[in-house]
Amino acid sequence: xxxxxxxxxxxxxxxxxxxxxxxxxxxxxxxxxxxxxxxxxxxxxxxxxxxxxxxxxxxxxxxxxxxxxxxxxxxxxxxxxxxxxxxxxx
Numbered sequence: 001x002x003x004x005x006x007x008x009x010x011x012x013x014x015x016x017x018x019x020x021x022x023x024x025x026x027x028x029x030x031x032x033x034x035x036x037x038x039x040x041x042x043x044x045x046x047x048x049x050x051x052x053x054x055x056x057x058x059x060x061x062x063x064x065x066x067x068x069x070x071x072x073x074x075x076x077x078x079x080x081x082x083x084x085x086x087x088x089x090x
Contacts, residue, residue, distance in 0.1 A: 016043065056084055 019040050026033045064077050 012047070016040070019043070053084065053088055057081070060084065 019036055023033050023036045023040065026036060060077055060081050064074060064081070066072070067074050067077055
């Protein structure tokens with residue numbers, strides 16, 4: 001992992017930890033945690049979407065490798081990779 005990736009990972013962890021501490025503090029004080037809980041849910045959803053995309057890219061790329069080795073059709077896999085990338089970058 002390079003420095004930028006490591007810094008991003010640390011920043012993401014710090015963000016979750018900060019929200020978690022705020023939720024704990026608000027809860028201890030009897031304050032409304034709805035906004036913080038919604039923020040945590042949104043961050044987690046984004047994180048899971050990103051992981052799902054990464055997993056899909058990895059899986060499709062493995063299938064491309066398998067198709068090349070076995071002489072199977074590449075076109076459908078290449079199309080799926082292209083569509084996934086298009087969705088990712090908008």
